[in-house]
Amino acid sequence: MSDCRPCTTDNWPELERGYRAMLPEDVLAFIDANRTREHSESMLIATLHMVQGHYGHLGPGHLEAVAQLMQVPLAKVTGVATFYHYFRLQPRGKYLINVCLGTACYVKGAEKIARKLTDELGIRFGETSKDGIFSLESTRCVGTCGLAPVVMIGDEVHGPLTPSQIPNLLEGYLARAAEDLVGESAAEDR
Amino acid sequence: MSFPVRDFYRSMADRVGRTLADRDLGNKILIQVGSATCEHAAGSQAVAEEFIRHIRASGRKDIVIHRTGCTGRCSREPIVGIQVSGQIPVKYERVNRDLVHRIFTEHIQGSAPVMKHVLDHNPNTKVLPEREFLFCEGSRCQRSEPNLRVRFMAMLEARGIEPHRVNVAAASCLGVCGLADGTPATFVLARPEKVLYRISSDEDLAALLDGHVIKGQVVERLKAQEEPIALEFLERYGDVAFFNRQSRIALRNAGVVDPESLDEFIGFDGFKALADVLTRRDPDWVISELTKARLRGRGGGGFLTGTKWGLARKQADTDRFIICNGDEGDPGAFMDRSMLESDPFNIVEGMIIGGFSIGAQRGFFYIRAEYPLAIKRIQHAIDTCRANGLLGQDIMGSGFDFDLEIRLGAGAFVCGEETALIRSIEGERGQPKVRPPYPTDRGLWGHPTVINNVETFANISAILRYSGDWYARLGTEKSGGTKVFALAGKVRHTGLVEVPMGTTLSRIVNDIGGGVSGGKQLKAIQTGGPAGGFIPASMQGMEVDFEPLQKAGSIMGSGGMIVLSEDDCMVDIAKFYMAFSQEESCGKCTPCREGTTRILEILERITQGKGELEDLDKLHRLSRLCQRTSLCGLGRAAPNPVLSSIKHFREEFLAHIVDKHCPAKKCVALIRYEINAEKCVGCTICARNCPVECITGARKEAHVIDQAACIKCGNCFDVCKFAAIDRV
Numbered sequence: 073m074s075d076c077r078p079c080t081t082d083n084w085p086e087l088e089r090g091y092r093a094m095l096p097e098d099v100l101a102f103i104d105a106n107r108t109r110e111h112s113e114s115m116l117i118a119t120l121h122m123v124q125g126h127y128g129h130l131g132p133g134h135l136e137a138v139a140q141l142m143q144v145p146l147a148k149v150t151g152v153a154t155f156y157h158y159f160r161l162q163p164r165g166k167y168l169i170n171v172c173l174g175t176a177c178y179v180k181g182a183e184k185i186a187r188k189l190t191d192e193l194g195i196r197f198g199e200t201s202k203d204g205i206f207s208l209e210s211t212r213c214v215g216t217c218g219l220a221p222v223v224m225i226g227d228e229v230h231g232p233l234t235p236s237q238i239p240n241l242l243e244g245y246l247a248r249a250a251e252d253l254v255g256e257s258a259a260e261d262r
Numbered sequence: 263m264s265f266p267v268r269d270f271y272r273s274m275a276d277r278v279g280r281t282l283a284d285r286d287l288g289n290k291i292l293i294q295v296g297s298a299t300c301e302h303a304a305g306s307q308a309v310a311e312e313f314i315r316h317i318r319a320s321g322r323k324d325i326v327i328h329r330t331g332c333t334g335r336c337s338r339e340p341i342v343g344i345q346v347s348g349q350i351p352v353k354y355e356r357v358n359r360d361l362v363h364r365i366f367t368e369h370i371q372g373s374a375p376v377m378k379h380v381l382d383h384n385p386n387t388k389v390l391p392e393r394e395f396l397f398c399e400g401s402r403c404q405r406s407e408p409n410l411r412v413r414f415m416a417m418l419e420a421r422g423i424e425p426h427r428v429n430v431a432a433a434s435c436l437g438v439c440g441l442a443d444g445t446p447a448t449f450v451l452a453r454p455e456k457v458l459y460r461i462s463s464d465e466d467l468a469a470l471l472d473g474h475v476i477k478g479q480v481v482e483r484l485k486a487q488e489e490p491i492a493l494e495f496l497e498r499y500g501d502v503a504f505f506n507r508q509s510r511i512a513l514r515n516a517g518v519v520d521p522e523s524l525d526e527f528i529g530f531d532g533f534k535a536l537a538d539v540l541t542r543r544d545p546d547w548v549i550s551e552l553t554k555a556r557l558r559g560r561g562g563g564g565f566l567t568g569t570k571w572g573l574a575r576k577q578a579d580t581d582r583f584i585i586c587n588g589d590e591g592d593p594g595a596f597m598d599r600s601m602l603e604s605d606p607f608n609i610v611e612g613m614i615i616g617g618f619s620i621g622a623q624r625g626f627f628y629i630r631a632e633y634p635l636a637i638k639r640i641q642h643a644i645d646t647c648r649a650n651g652l653l654g655q656d657i658m659g660s661g662f663d664f665d666l667e668i669r670l671g672a673g674a675f676v677c678g679e680e681t682a683l684i685r686s687i688e689g690e691r692g693q694p695k696v697r698p699p700y701p702t703d704r705g706l707w708g709h710p711t712v713i714n715n716v717e718t719f720a721n722i723s724a725i726l727r728y729s730g731d732w733y734a735r736l737g738t739e740k741s742g743g744t745k746v747f748a749l750a751g752k753v754r755h756t757g758l759v760e761v762p763m764g765t766t767l768s769r770i771v772n773d774i775g776g777g778v779s780g781g782k783q784l785k786a787i788q789t790g791g792p793a794g795g796f797i798p799a800s801m802q803g804m805e806v807d808f809e810p811l812q813k814a815g816s817i818m819g820s821g822g823m824i825v826l827s828e829d830d831c832m833v834d835i836a837k838f839y840m841a842f843s844q845e846e847s848c849g850k851c852t853p854c855r856e857g858t859t860r861i862l863e864i865l866e867r868i869t870q871g872k873g874e875l876e877d878l879d880k881l882h883r884l885s886r887l888c889q890r891t892s893l894c895g896l897g898r899a900a901p902n903p904v905l906s907s908i909k910h911f912r913e914e915f916l917a918h919i920v921d922k923h924c925p926a927k928k929c930v931a932l933i934r935y936e937i938n939a940e941k942c943v944g945c946t947i948c949a950r951n952c953p954v955e956c957i958t959g960a961r962k963e964a965h966v967i968d969q970a971a972c973i974k975c976g977n978c979f980d981v982c983k984f985a986a987i988d989r990v
């Protein structure tokens with residue numbers, strides 16, 4: 073259906089403006105550059121990676137904008153976004169905590185690390201802390217099994233961990249988040 | 263006649279030679295710091311920064327930092343190597359900021375190594391050896407004249423040369439035997455001179471002793487013509503048993519080259535094999551070398567790579583593709599990540615050779631998004647190659663056009679399966695398709711496509727440089743070369759281990775891995791991840807190769823190897839893998855989707871003490887159904903961990919089902935925590951750490967657990983310093 077919109081809808085330019093406003097510049101440039109390439113629809117997953125990289129998640133508006141601008145049915149975009157575990161459809165906290173529950177980590181006691189994290193943060197897997205700083209998720213192996221058990225926070229891998237190290241680890245990130253806040257408000261003041 | 267490719271390579275190698283000579287590293291003190299995901303996690307970036315600060319403060323121009331990838335010695339990272347020309351390099355383990363200061367002041371400025379922190383340091387030695395002889399004890403060298411090493415040690419002793427001055431060690435196959443012809447001999451590598459000797463008698467040993475050790479001169483008569491492929495690796499790491507018991511081919515550059523330096527890669531003969539291939543212009547030669555090499559796909563299936571490339575090449579459709587499978591889905595494996603991060607140009611070279619051989623114009627790296635550094639390094643390698651005429655139009659002046667790009671995975675294990683992977687590159691949901699047609703007939707966008715694993719590509723350039731026959735001789739009758747394993751779990755030395763095909767499991771786990779950690783008993787070795795199975799400790803003498811592992815109910819898989827100890831419950835681990843497969847099933851076909859769910863339910867019941875005897879039969883029936891009728895490898899292999907654990911550990915299943923007892927004391931529903939009133943001193947720590955506050959007792963009096971409220975988290979057991987809590 074939506075495949076044909078540009079030629080059948082008279083107000084496409086206006087709609088397009090709206091969709092373009094939903095996405096950041098680099099993603100728009102990427103979509104535009106791919107449009108003329110052979111098999112441009114194959115860049116869907118790469119495009120979704122970029123959008124998630126920018127916003128931290130894929131909202132319904134993002135998916136719709138990607139579908140329209142890439143000329144791919146929305147059902148397909150949604151299908152892809154839900155099929156792959158890496159894509160998140162809900163907003164998440166500033167730091168994403170990924171507890172590795174791969175084999176090496178499992179046999180080295182990852183469950184205890186996971187339990188300590190849920191206790192400390194007071195949230196369950198898939199949830200975000202009230203202050204919006206941490207989201208808790210699990211993953212299957214981040215490829216540093218030699219350091220098991222590991223936890224990935226943002227892009228940083230920590231391991232080998234014991235449950236007793238968790239509070240300190242979280243403190244460090246809280247302090248960083250606080251610093252960033254101070255930095256931001258200082259920038260606003262200026 | 264002109265030879266454009268040869269000229270291109272020569273001028274490139276000359277330029278690199280000049281650049282490297284200008285850097286003059288031979289006359290400098292090199293500080294090698296690893297840079298890969300695992301090293302970073304261990305803190306290597308802070309260590310590198312601290313060294314840079316120290317170098318700057320010292321004002322010395324003769325000390326430089328050298329970045330390398332990862333050697334695969336995970337449990338000891340960050341590892342730092344100090345290399346001074348003419349001396350055996352010294353490696354330090356678990357380096358932190360404080361240790362940087364000591365290494366810099368005591369070792370680099372004061373020439374006294376900080377012995378206590380030397381990698382795998384033996385506390386009894388007080389000084390590091392000046393010289394070392396690595397005697398190859400691979401099977402072919404051993405055939406010539408056994409015990410040469412022992413006799414050499416006796417000769418040294420008779421001359422009063424202390425072992426700490428001249429170290430003599432046994433090494434695994436150095437990888438030269440396949441090159442050597444003529445009389446059998448034992449190869450011996452002398453460090454730090456980097457000289458390879460060919461020794462076959464006591465006279466040779468005596469000459470080595472007089473000439474090399476006493477006079478300090480290279481004994482020309484005994485010098486071997488061959489050069490071991492891992493020479494640079496052994497030069498840096500040869501004194502460490504964990505490393506010299508391996509045979510590094512795919513990993514030869516890991517921890518040696520700077521992964522972001524094309525020059526260094528070329529300095530270690532990089533792109534020489536490609537230049538040769540493009541000069542010969544004979545794809546059939548490449549394919550026949552790979553066939554002779556008996557190189558079998560390292561992604562798990564073990565299909566002969568030469569045959570696969572030959573099939574794609576024969577297609578009428580000339581629009582062809584080549585794909586590198588870097589999805590590495592086995593949760594407990596990290597060989598591919600390490601190779602992509604530590605030696606990216608080598609994988610790229612393998613891909614270009616593959617592209618040329620099958621007649622492809624485009625190639626793809628499919629890498630999982632969870633590996634950001636691997637993605638960055640491969641992108642850097644691709645861009646650098648393109649800028650240097652090694653990718654793109656007219657590669658090396660040969661007229662061959664070929665380009666590479668990266669596509670990211672997005673966290674779906676099934677996308678490691680080749681047809682699902684192709685769909686994912688096409689931008690679709692990664693659901694497998696029925697084969698045939700195989701990708702070599704109709705793959706990406708319907709065109710002939712070759713998919714190979716990262717490690718498969720890592721071996722290509724080595725095979726072409728040293729010949730297929732050489733590679734074949736390193737391995738077994740059915741599969742040539744080496745295999746990289748990611749050793750993890752309850753083993754002392756976790757990390758990457760590359761050994762010849764046919765090496766025993768025991769050698770990998772005990773001799774290289776240092777055995778089970780914490781002095782526990784080995785129970786089983788898991789290979790092949792969720793598609794594999796368990797090899798019980800009693801079968802650890804088994805040789806690793808595709809067929810023997812399969813016969814024992816497991817598979818080779820991509821190289822994940824998890825060591826399990828007496829503390830691990832086999833039912834629980836089988837349940838763990840089944841939960842993984844159930845979650846990762848793409849849901850396309852019923853036997854896999856429903857089968858894994860039912861099997862998981864039964865396993866859960868058993869671990870909760872609600873199992874019945876007939877459950878074992880049910881597990882068998884469901885497993886067979888899932889194996890026979892699933893569409894793709896995920897469903898077909900998912901029951902393997904369950905079947906192999908029942909096969910080898912039936913008593914353990916029966917203990918759960920009949921006695922309602924978990925012998926490993928792992929299954930929460932079947933254990934209890936009790937405080938031993940005799941031992942409890944009433945310190946109250948356990949009570950304070952109990953999340954449900956079910957422990958009571960007055961200070962300095964024995965405490966009691968309220969069993970009805972206890973959630974069996976084990977916190978109290980972990981925190982009690984008086985061993986007063988029993989798990990029963």
Ligand SMILES: Cc1cc2nc3c(=O)[nH]c(=O)nc-3n(C[C@H](O)[C@H](O)[C@H](O)COP(=O)(O)O)c2cc1C
Pocket residue numbers: 558559560561562563564565587588589590591592675676677678679680681713714715716718820894895896
């Ligand atoms: C469920 C499933 C997951 C797989 N995952 C991987 C993987 O992560 N990496 C890989 O190289 N091969 C994987 N394979 C095997 C590939 O389908 C394919 O056989 C392999 O990439 C071929 O390369 P090779 O011949 O070099 O081994 C997987 C297969 C199945 C059925």
Ligand code: SF4
Pocket residue numbers: 676693694846847848849850851852854855892893894895896897898
């Ligand atoms: S066997 Fe499982 S993973 Fe494979 S296609 Fe069927 S449902 Fe999907």
Ligand code: SF4
Pocket residue numbers: 935951952953954955956957967971972973974975976977978979
């Ligand atoms: S096992 Fe956990 S819940 Fe039970 S008594 Fe100990 S600390 Fe409390």
Ligand code: SF4
Pocket residue numbers: 937941942943944945946947948949964965981982983984985986987
């Ligand atoms: S921690 Fe151990 S010694 Fe202390 S009160 Fe608890 S059981 Fe007793």
Ligand code: FES
Pocket residue numbers: 172173174175176177178212213214215216217218220221222593594595
């Ligand atoms: S299993 Fe946790 S990092 Fe691999």
Ligand code: FES
Pocket residue numbers: 398399400401402403404434435436437438439440449
């Ligand atoms: S057995 Fe000695 S080099 Fe191979």
